[in-house]
Amino acid sequence: MTGVGQSCRRLMSAVMVGHGAVIQSDLKLYLTLRLAGLTIDPMRRLFAPLCAAACLIAASLMLAPSGGAAGAPWFANAVGNATQVVSVVSTGGSTAKMDIYQRTTEGWQALRTDIPTHVGSAGMAAQAKSGVPATPVGVYTLDSAFGTAPNPGTGLPYTQVVGSNYWWSGDDHSPTFNSMQVCPKAQCPFNTAESENLQIPQYKHAVVMGVNKNKVPGGGAAFFFHTTDGGPTEGCVAVDDAQLVSIMKWLRPGAVIAITK
Numbered sequence: 663m664t665g666v667g668q669s670c671r672r673l674m675s676a677v678m679v680g681h682g683a684v685i686q687s688d689l690k691l692y693l694t695l696r697l698a699g700l701t702i703d704p705m706r707r708l709f710a711p712l713c714a715a716a717c718l719i720a721a722s723l724m725l726a727p728s729g730g731a732a733g734a735p736w737f738a739n740a741v742g743n744a745t746q747v748v749s750v751v752s753t754g755g756s757t758a759k760m761d762i763y764q765r766t767t768e769g770w771q772a773l774r775t776d777i778p779t780h781v782g783s784a785g786m787a788a789q790a791k792s793g794v795p796a797t798p799v800g801v802y803t804l805d806s807a808f809g810t811a812p813n814p815g816t817g818l819p820y821t822q823v824v825g826s827n828y829w830w831s832g833d834d835h836s837p838t839f840n841s842m843q844v845c846p847k848a849q850c851p852f853n854t855a856e857s858e859n860l861q862i863p864q865y866k867h868a869v870v871m872g873v874n875k876n877k878v879p880g881g882g883a884a885f886f887f888h889t890t891d892g893g894p895t896e897g898c899v900a901v902d903d904a905q906l907v908s909i910m911k912w913l914r915p916g917a918v919i920a921i922t923k
Contacts, residue, residue, distance in 0.1 A: 832858060
């Protein structure tokens, strides 16, 4: 066998197990002819280009990254021009995993992955509905933030909740529906029994999710990305407070949260 043929055989042997159905076939054919004594010059001229081509294929396979490119993330075609995405993927029931993505000139880059996440006690649903403790799937803006703690340094507009006069209206019949309101309970122009008081531990830090921004009655209200208490939510998305603070410091206007089963 020529020097080129010997080199090719060694290279093909290195890759035939993982990638070599075609290469292995060519090698077997060559050896069969070799054993049969068909080593005349025409045969050598026939197999020289075949072997060279096999070498090129083998080399390209060996140079490729072992894991390969992950490809575009699942939300890539649904987030428009957003450059920051909080991805939430259900892992069953009221739990999920969260990944944090940044769009760069080279594509989407995962900054953090597999953050343990809690969602609604009823899991996830196709759309939000008042009174149903399920987290709606879809892509939602992250426009503003609030919390009982001081602003941790987020790039989003932030309101600190000081005292018990801060509410999120859940009254479908009020023009205040699905918005933050500040008023003493007895003077609030909406039904506080259908609303949320924001002075609770789970709202140490929270980011407002743009669910039902058109304030459609029955379409749900008060969907937040907030501090977890370790259990299911009423439809919000919740993670450990330290993780949340770190993410909030990174968030800028235009960021979105993408949720899927």
